[in-house]
Structure formats: C-alpha cells, structure tokens
Amino acid sequence: MSTSKSVSSNSLSAATSGLLISRVVSALFGLSNALKHDQLLSTPLSSYTHLKEGIFLFKNGIDPYSGGTFRHSPLLLALFSVVLPESQKYASLLWTAFDFAGAWALVSIWRARQNVRKTSRDTVVAASYLLNPYVFLPTLALSSSSLQSSITLLTLKYAAEGQASPSLFFLSVLMHIDLSTLTLLLPILLLLISDPQSHLASPRPLTSNLRRTLPLFGEFVLYTAVLSVASTVIVGGIQWIPQTWGATLTLPDLTPNTGVWWYFFTEMFDHFRPFFLMVFSVHLLIYVVPMCIKFQYDPLYATFLLLGVLGTFKAYPTLSDPGLFFSALSIFPEVHPYLRHPIVTALIHLHAALLMPLFNHLWLNTGTGNANFFYASTLVFACGNGAGLIDAVWAGLRIAIGKDTEGYVVVQE
Amino acid sequence: MRLALGWFLLSTLFVSGYALSSETFSESLKITPLPDGRVSTTFSFNTVLEGASPRDPCSLTSQDASQHYILFPLTLGQILREYAVTELHLSLNAGSWNYERWGYPEEKGVGTGAELWAWMGVDESKSVDDRWKGLRNALAGLFCASLGSLDEQRTTSPDRVFFPQGRLPKWSGNVAHQLRHASLPSEHVCTENLTPFLKLLPCKSLSGIASLLNPHRVFDADWHGMGVHVLWLGEAGVQVRLTFQSVMDPLRSSRNFLRNWSLQSLFGHSIERNCPAASSSAIHVTFSSTENPTLTPQPQTRSSTEVRYDVLNVEKPLDIAMQWRDEFKYPSIFKSSLPISVTRNLRGFTQASGKLSLILKNHRSTPQQLIYLETMPWFIQFYLHTLHARIEGHIRDDIISDISYNAAVAHSRPTTFQAVLRLPPNSVTHLTMDLDKAFLRYTEHPPDAQRGWDLPPAVLIPLNFDPNDNNSSHILNESRLGEPIYTSTLLVDVATPDFSMPYNVIIFTCSLVAFIFGSVFNLLTRKFVVLHLDPNRQNN
Numbered sequence: 026m027s028t029s030k031s032v033s034s035n036s037l038s039a040a041t042s043g044l045l046i047s048r049v050v051s052a053l054f055g056l057s058n059a060l061k062h063d064q065l066l067s068t069p070l071s072s073y074t075h076l077k078e079g080i081f082l083f084k085n086g087i088d089p090y091s092g093g094t095f096r097h098s099p100l101l102l103a104l105f106s107v108v109l110p111e112s113q114k115y116a117s118l119l120w121t122a123f124d125f126a127g128a129w130a131l132v133s134i135w136r137a138r139q140n141v142r143k144t145s146r147d148t149v150v151a152a153s154y155l156l157n158p159y160v161f162l163p164t165l166a167l168s169s170s171s172l173q174s175s176i177t178l179l180t181l182k183y184a185a186e187g188q189a190s191p192s193l194f195f196l197s198v199l200m201h202i203d204l205s206t207l208t209l210l211l212p213i214l215l216l217l218i219s220d221p222q223s224h225l226a227s228p229r230p231l232t233s234n235l236r237r238t239l240p241l242f243g244e245f246v247l248y249t250a251v252l253s254v255a256s257t258v259i260v261g262g263i264q265w266i267p268q269t270w271g272a273t274l275t276l277p278d279l280t281p282n283t284g285v286w287w288y289f290f291t292e293m294f295d296h297f298r299p300f301f302l303m304v305f306s307v308h309l310l311i312y313v314v315p316m317c318i319k320f321q322y323d324p325l326y327a328t329f330l331l332l333g334v335l336g337t338f339k340a341y342p343t344l345s346d347p348g349l350f351f352s353a354l355s356i357f358p359e360v361h362p363y364l365r366h367p368i369v370t371a372l373i374h375l376h377a378a379l380l381m382p383l384f385n386h387l388w389l390n391t392g393t394g395n396a397n398f399f400y401a402s403t404l405v406f407a408c409g410n411g412a413g414l415i416d417a418v419w420a421g422l423r424i425a426i427g428k429d430t431e432g433y434v435v436v437q438e
Numbered sequence: 439m440r441l442a443l444g445w446f447l448l449s450t451l452f453v454s455g456y457a458l459s460s461e462t463f464s465e466s467l468k469i470t471p472l473p474d475g476r477v478s479t480t481f482s483f484n485t486v487l488e489g490a491s492p493r494d495p496c497s498l499t500s501q502d503a504s505q506h507y508i509l510f511p512l513t514l515g516q517i518l519r520e521y522a523v524t525e526l527h528l529s530l531n532a533g534s535w536n537y538e539r540w541g542y543p544e545e546k547g548v549g550t551g552a553e554l555w556a557w558m559g560v561d562e563s564k565s566v567d568d569r570w571k572g573l574r575n576a577l578a579g580l581f582c583a584s585l586g587s588l589d590e591q592r593t594t595s596p597d598r599v600f601f602p603q604g605r606l607p608k609w610s611g612n613v614a615h616q617l618r619h620a621s622l623p624s625e626h627v628c629t630e631n632l633t634p635f636l637k638l639l640p641c642k643s644l645s646g647i648a649s650l651l652n653p654h655r656v657f658d659a660d661w662h663g664m665g666v667h668v669l670w671l672g673e674a675g676v677q678v679r680l681t682f683q684s685v686m687d688p689l690r691s692s693r694n695f696l697r698n699w700s701l702q703s704l705f706g707h708s709i710e711r712n713c714p715a716a717s718s719s720a721i722h723v724t725f726s727s728t729e730n731p732t733l734t735p736q737p738q739t740r741s742s743t744e745v746r747y748d749v750l751n752v753e754k755p756l757d758i759a760m761q762w763r764d765e766f767k768y769p770s771i772f773k774s775s776l777p778i779s780v781t782r783n784l785r786g787f788t789q790a791s792g793k794l795s796l797i798l799k800n801h802r803s804t805p806q807q808l809i810y811l812e813t814m815p816w817f818i819q820f821y822l823h824t825l826h827a828r829i830e831g832h833i834r835d836d837i838i839s840d841i842s843y844n845a846a847v848a849h850s851r852p853t854t855f856q857a858v859l860r861l862p863p864n865s866v867t868h869l870t871m872d873l874d875k876a877f878l879r880y881t882e883h884p885p886d887a888q889r890g891w892d893l894p895p896a897v898l899i900p901l902n903f904d905p906n907d908n909n910s911s912h913i914l915n916e917s918r919l920g921e922p923i924y925t926s927t928l929l930v931d932v933a934t935p936d937f938s939m940p941y942n943v944i945i946f947t948c949s950l951v952a953f954i955f956g957s958v959f960n961l962l963t964r965k966f967v968v969l970h971l972d973p974n975r976q977n978n
Contacts (some may be wrong), residue, residue: 062790062791064790071555072873074821076821077821078821078822078823080823081822081823082822082823082843082845083905085841087822087843087845089845091845092845092846092847092851093819093845093846093847094819094845094874095845098713101516173804184611205900238806267532269448277848277849278848278876278877279876279877279878279879280877281877285950287877287945288943288947289943289944289947291877291878291879291880291935291943292880292935292936292939292940292943292944293879293883293940293944294940295879308951311955312895312958314957315783315962315963316962319962319971320483337954338951388789389788389789389790389931390787390788390789390934395934395936396933396934396935396936397936397939400943404946404947404950407950407954409846411950411953411957412863413959414954414958415954415958417962418958418961418962419961422961422962422966423966425966426966426968432970432971432972432973433969433970433971434966434968434969434971435966435967435968436966436967436969437961437964437965437966437967438964438965438966438967
C-alpha cells in the first residue's frame with residue numbers, strides 16, 4: 026500500500042515537474058506574443074502592451090497618465106521602468122517567478138492552516154496553482170493580473186502566519202494595483218487577530234477583541250498613504266488616481282473581458298450609466314460584512330469566498346481571478362465532500378472556457394459572429410463562477426452539521 | 439431739408455460705427471490644364487475691410503460697436519465679432535486631391551471632408567473653448583454643414599503645423615493666441631453648402647465670375663471643394679477670401695479625345711455681365727510652355743505660360759475657350775512636382791487592433807525634413823513604443839525626432855501626434871505604428887455603424903532645407919514651412935455591439951447578479967436544520 030502510494034506520488038511529482046518545465050519553456054519561447062493581445066487573459070488594466078507603452082512614455086518625458094490607455098498603478102510603472110528591465114524574455118521569466126512565488130505562498134497558507142511544517146499534500150496544493158490553466162495562461166500573456174494574484178496570496182500567507190506588517194503592506198500594494206481588492210481588508214484584519222486553522226466544522230463566536238483590528242487598520246491606512254504619496258511623487262501629480270482607481274469605478278474602457286461589466290455598460294442607456302456604475306461597485310462591497318459575520322470563526326474561508334466574488338463580479342477581471350479562487354479551493358480539503366455539484370460547475374467551466382476564446386475570435390477576427398455570442402459565453406462563465414461560489418458557501422456551512430446519515434437530510438429553513 | 443438731415447444722421451451713424459473703413463472686393467478665376475487631361479479651376483473672391491482689426495477678446499464683456507458693411511459679408515462678420523476670432527479657415531472638400539498628378543493645389547487646404555481651424559485670443563471672461571464651440575455651431579448654421587459635430591472629441595491644437603497665415607494683433611495686456619483645429623472627414627459637400635456660400639458674395643451668383651458657379655456642373659466635378667479664409671493683414675485690414683476649387687474632366691464628354699474646354703462646357707454658363715461691386719475681376723489661364731493651344735477670345739496680357747483676361751473690360755458675353763490641335767496622349771508616367779509622396783494605410787484584420795502604415799518617398803537627391811501630423815479620434819489609440827521607421831528593411835528610428843504627443847482621453851479628447859522626419863535622399867521610408875481600436879458605447883456609434891468611421895487625413899509639411907544648417911537645431915518657424923500635403927482619409931472598422939439588445943443585456947446581466955446574490959444571501963441567512971425522513975410516512 027505504502028509503496029503504491031509512494032509510486033503514485035513519485036509519478037505525480039514527475040508529471041508535475043514535466044509540466045512545469047514545459048511551462049517555463051513555453052513562457053520563454055514565442056507564446057507570449059500570440060497571447061498578449063488576448064482579451065480573456067489581460068484587460069486594459071493589466072495588459073503588458075499597455076504597460077510597455079506607459080513605460081515608453083514615462084521614459085520619454087510624456088506623462089503616461091495625461092490620457093490614453095495606460096491604467097497601471099504608478100508603483101508598477103516605477104518598478105518596471107526603474108528597477109526591472111523590460112525585455113520580453115526576461116519578463117517571461119519574471120512572470121513565471123511571480124507564479125512560483127504565488128504557489129509558494131499558497132503552500133505556506135496551507136501549512137499554516139494545518140499548523141504543520143510539511144505535509145504530503147504540499148505538491149498537490151502547489152500544482153493546483155501552477156498547473157491551473159486559468160492561472161498560467163495569463164502568465165504566458167504577461168498580464169499583470171498574475172502579479173496581482175501572487176500578491177494576494179502573499180498577503181494571505183503573511184496574514185495566516187500572523188505577520189501583520191508585511192501582510193498589510195502587501196494588501197495596500199494590492200489595493201494600489203486594483204481598487205476592488207479593498208473588499209479583502211476586513212477578513213484579513215479578522216484573520217490577523219484570530220488564527221488560520223480550520224474551524225468550519227465547529228463554529229463559535231469570534232473570541233478575540235475586535236478593537237485589536239483598529240491599530241492594524243491604522244497601519245494599513247498608513248501604508249496606503251505612504252504608497253499614494255510615493256505614487257504622486259513618481260508621477261508628479263495626482264492624475265494617476267482617475268486613470269487607475271477611477272477606471273475601476275467609471276469603466277471608461279469597454280474592451281471585452283470575461284466579466285459581466287463590459288457589455289452591460291456598452292449597452293447601457295446613457296442616463297442610467299452613473300446609477301448602474303454605483304450599483305455594480307456597491308454590489309462588490311455588499312458581500313463583505315455578511316461573509317465576515319457568518320464565517321467569523323474562520324476568516325481565511327471568508328477571504329476565500331470574497332476572492333470568488335471578485336473573480337465573478339469585479340470590473341476588469343481576467344481568467345486569473347476565478348483561477349485564483351479555484352486554486353485556493355485546494356487548501357480547504359475538508360469542505361470537498363460537502364460540495365453539492367462540483368461536476369456541474371466543472372462542466373459549465375469547460376463549456377465556457379471552450380466557447381469564450383472561440384466566440385471572441387468569431388466576433389472580432391473573422392466577423393462571422395456578433396457581440397452577443399461572446400456575451401452569452403461570458404454569462405455562462407459567470408454562471409460557472411457563481412455556481413462555484415454558491416457551492417463553496419454551502420459546503421463551508423454544511424460541514425458544521427456533520428456527515429450524512431441515512432434517513433436524514435440537511436435543509437435550510 | 440429733411441432729407442438732407444436724414445442723410446447727415448445716417449452718415450454720422452456710419453462714421454461713429456465700425457464701418458468707417460472702406461471696403462474693396464475683387465474676384466479672380468484661375469484655370470489650369472493638368473497633366474492627366476483634367477482642368478483645375480480656382481475661384482477666389484476677396485473682400486478687404488480696410489483699416490479694420492479683429493475684436494479684442496478682452497472687450498467681449500462690453501457691447502461691441504455696431505457693424506455696417508457694404509461689401510463685407512455681414513453674417514460672417516457678426517460671427518467673427520461675436521466670438522472674437524482673429525483668423526479662421528474653413529474648407530469643405532469632396533474627394534481626395536491627387537498630388538502625384540495634379541501637383542500642389544492653389545488653395546492648400548484640400549483634406550477630404552470638413553476642416554476648420556481658427557486662431558483666437560485668450561481671455562478669462564470667455565474661454566477659447568467656449569468661443570470655439572459657439573463659432574463652429576454658428577458656422578454650421580451659416581453653411582448648412584455638420585460643423586457642430588466638430589466637438590471636443592475632434593478638436594486638437596497642432597500649432598506646429600497650422601501657423602497663422604495673416605498677422606496676429608498685439609493687444610494691450612499681452613493677449614496670447616491659441617489654435618483650435620478640427621476635421622470631419624465624413625462630411626460631404628453639396629449644393630446646400632454652396633448656396634449660403636454664394637450669399638456671402640456681393641453679387642451673389644448673378645453676375646461677374648461668380649455667375650459661373652453653377653451647382654449642376656461644379657458638383658459633377660472629379661474633385662471639388664470650397665473654402666472660407668479670414669485673415670488680418672495688419673494695417674491693410676481684415677481680409678475674407680472665399681474660394682472654390684474644382685478639378686473637371688473635359689475628356690469625359692469629349693468624343694475625339696481632345697481636351698478642349700470652354701467656360702460654357704465647364705460651367706454651362708458664360709459671363710454675361712460684370713459684377714458692379716468688383717474693383718477687379720480677372721481670369722488667368724495657365725498652360726505649360728511646350729504645348730501651344732489656341733485661346734479665344736484673344737487675351738489682353740500674355741506671357742509664355744499664363745494669359746490674363748480683365749473681365750471688367752472685355753466684350754460680353756465672355757466665353758473663354760481653349761482648343762488643342764492634337765489628341766491627348768495619356769502620359770505613362772507622371773513626373774511629380776512634389777518633393778515627397780506619401781501613401782497611408784491601416785493594416786490588420788481584427789476589429790480590436792491594427793497597424794498604421796505610411797510609405798514616404800523622397801524624390802529629391804537632397805535629404806528632406808518634414809513635419810508629420812496625425813490627429814485621430816479617441817477610439818484609435820496609438821502605441822508609441824511600436825513606432826518604427828524602416829528604410830530598405832533596416833530599422834532607422836533615428837530619422838524620427840521632436841515627437842510631441844497628446845494621448846487621447848476615452849470618450850472625450852482626440853490624439854495629436856507631431857514629429858519631425860528626416861528622409862534620406864531618394865529613399866523609400868516605411869513608418870509603422872500599432873494601434874488599438876477601442877470599443878464604443880452603443881450610443882456612440884453612428885447610424886450606419888457597420889460602415890465604419892472615417893479617420894482624418896494626416897498632414898505632412900516639408901521643411902525648406904537649408905544646406906548651411908547642418909546641426910540638428912530644429913527651430914521650427916513659419917518661414918521654413920513648405921506647403922502642406924494632406925494624405926487620403928482612412929476607413930476604420932470598429933467592433934459593434936448588437937444595437938437591438940440594450941434591454942435584453944440589462945435583464946440578463948441583472949438576473950444573473952440577482953440570482954447569485956440571492957443564493958449567497960439565502961445560504962448565509964437561513965438556518966440549517968436536519969430533517970428526519972420517515973420512509974413509512976412517505977409511503978402512506
């Protein structure tokens with residue numbers, strides 16, 4: 026038994042490393058050029074081409090935020106124009122390194138949750154991130170959403186390990202890259218004052234004093250203020266705010282992506298636009314407090330669920346946002362038996378993942394389909410993400426009731 | 439007595455008013471046979487308001503002096519005073535000017551569609567942008583053209599290319615001047631624009647040279663365009679020049695392949711009587727010295743390449759005719775009189791991105807510098823880092839210098855890109871730049887959205903090369919500028935949403951959001967209970 030197990034784990038790690046090598050190779054050779062314009066893998070806020078344009082303008086003394094398409098955070102602008110060279114080969118390696126950092130962070134979160142130093146499941150957890158096509162395709166396209174996923178995982182890693190300062194620092198960097206990740210602030214503060222271990226099976230009220238979050242919140246505000254001042258100094262003015270944060274709130278660029286915003290606001294009547302922009306932005310915030318109250322005994326799970334909300338409903342999502350949610354499902358193996366319809370969710374995803382690139386190509390390149398085809402496939406994709414989210418909420422709550430017994434069913438009142 | 443008093447009062451009014459200045463009106467027509475057998479005609483109607491000066495924008499808040507004109511077009515004058523416009527150029531053209539075959543046009547502004555640019559003094563009380571808005575709407579009303587759509591989404595300020603043609607007054611308080619420029623390539627010129635144009639002339643189209651402007655003929659031309667130019671000439675006063683250019687093809691109706699033409703054959707009219715308001719009225723006919731066509735009637739003044747008719751002093755009706763003895767031989771090669779030639783294309787098959795490509799040929803054996811101006815509506819977004827120049831396959835980015843770039847702002851401001859190019863002697867340069875085509879809201883598309891959008895022409899201005907100036911000091915001043923070359927317009931295919939779907943999309947998306955939101959909140963708020971399923975009970 027043990028030999029067969031070790032053989033299977035050996036073959037698993039061999040297969041994993043084989044796939045990883047092929048990933049690095051494909052990152053280095055060519056694929057990036059084919060993928061970097063793909064609208065599923067990068068949005069105007071995360072595209073590598075836009076980043077290069079911004080760096081070019083910045084280096085030539087033209088303010089990249091004075092208009093145009095550059096909507097990356099000034100922090101990324103500074104990072105890539107001053108610290109890191111921008112050759113594409115190098116960038117491919119760098120992006121792969123971001124992914125490995127993300128995988129390492131995910132494994133660290135898993136270990137912190139299990140409260141052990143090393144587990145036999147580490148490889149599976151790492152593989153669930155590194156080999157998730159939703160995660161590695163955006164990396165091949167050099168989309169900065171990969172960097173964003175890695176920073177999200179690093180934030181969670183430090184929060185799970187109880188290191189408040191690096192966690193809050195990464196969270197404020199994350200918020201500078203994408204404003205909508207502000208929704209993660211509350212569960213991460215709760216995580217910092219409690220522990221990352223699984224209490225899903227034994228719910229209890231939050232024992233720590235909520236007041237302890239206040240200095241942590243102050244620290245977050247401080248980091249955010251420092252980074253904002255740094256951004257302002259880099260750019261030489263506050264014009265980056267409407268171009269980066271403003272873009273996620275007002276949606277000036279209607280380039281198609283995998284989310285639900287773009288076609289909705291393409292087809293929106295002009296006089297309702299501000300109202301629905303407000304509705305869609307507030308809708309993201311609505312989930313925060315209920316999730317945190319209900320899962321106050323396990324804030325890491327609440328964070329995970331909010332990642333699912335972001336992957337479904339944020340303004341400029343790429344495939345890596347739902348990818349992060351589904352990869353993170355691997356660190357909650359205790360809820361897997363209680364998922365009601367994982368096969369259905371997987372099939373919806375398969376369906377959407379095949380149709381989205383196809384319909385995008387038919388609409389924009391061959392001109393044989395129209396926008397509705399692609400819109401329909403993004404709706405299916407949103408259904409798949411929603412099904413995953415709902416199922417995860419269900420399983421997280423259902424686990425507290427215990428195993429199924431013959432003759433009894435668990436329902437809601 | 440009473441009558442005399444009346445006259446006296448009227449003349450005092452005149453004196454105290456604006457129009458103490460005297461006015462002169464002159465008209466001219468230039469007819470040039472072109473190498474490809476066509477005939478270019480250029481009408482020019484000049485009114486000078488002597489001693490007048492443009493309105494100081496600082497006086498916009500106070501009452502303006504009343505305006506009395508005899509020859510100067512009042513409706514145009516009122517607009518110029520109302521918005522304190524120092525210099526104004528409006529051109530409405532149909533078709534694309536073929537520089538290769540026709541050489542430089544008499545009137546420089548030959549970009550396809552409508553083009554409007556104005557220099558205005560800056561003043562705090564009424565901003566230049568507000569006055570520009572008023573100006574284009576007033577001109578839209580005056581000329582029955584869609585100039586109102588030259589809004590901020592089209593307005594740029596490329597002041598390295600569009601220098602003032604006249605002089606800019608120096609008002610007290612050091613008023614600076616600003617340029618506003620906009621073009622609308624999809625605007626079509628037709629008879630509804632010509633009628634108000636003719637109304638601005640003192641003799642309308644009833645007499646003089648203007649009587650030749652017969653809409654049936656001029657709008658049948660291969661190329662036609664009208665222009666309105668207002669300049670300040672300094673002490674000499676304010677000049678309004680109304681122009682009409684057309685390129686007609688006498689071969690089209692000729693049976694024996696002779697390019698004979700007459701005023702009657704070109705315009706369907708001959709000149710029956712003089713315009714009494716005109717101080718001078720001249721028709722110039724030019725031809726190349728190698729050919730020897732016969733002209734009737736005999737011209738008054740003649741040089742080797744040009745003849746001149748003084749319309750006021752010739753016998754009426756005047757019908758000038760030019761006759762060739764030999765059949766027209768279509769030239770196999772056109773020798774371009776221009777220093778450079780340019781081809782502009784938009785490449786790429788997707789509706790999401792593309793590539794702008796320019797092929798520039800320098801025909802001269804000396805290096806040629808030129809200013810390149812590209813203005814694009816906001817939905818064409820350039821990637822400047824992909825701008826490359828290639829000469830014979832080698833990347834030569836060093837020929838591009840002095841780039842100034844105003845990036846577009848989504849849904850509002852257009853892109854302005856200006857650069858100086860240095861073309862090596864006898865070379866072919868390929869210039870390429872990647873671009874993105876933005877996705878528009880469904881209300882932003884024009885009614886025939888699938889047709890695509892017309893993009894404005896690029897403008898290239900050769901700089902007069904100074905062989906002594908070897909160092910690369912790019913002091914761009916007016917005197918070095920050559921004549922502008924407008925490229926042809928482009929048609930871009932932008933992705934369209936489904937226009938019949940707004941309700942459906944709102945309903946579908948909102949349903950999905952409500953479904954997921956509702957399910958999540960159901961799960962979070964309702965209590966879990968364990969139900970005992972009694973099989974016996976169910977069977978009962």
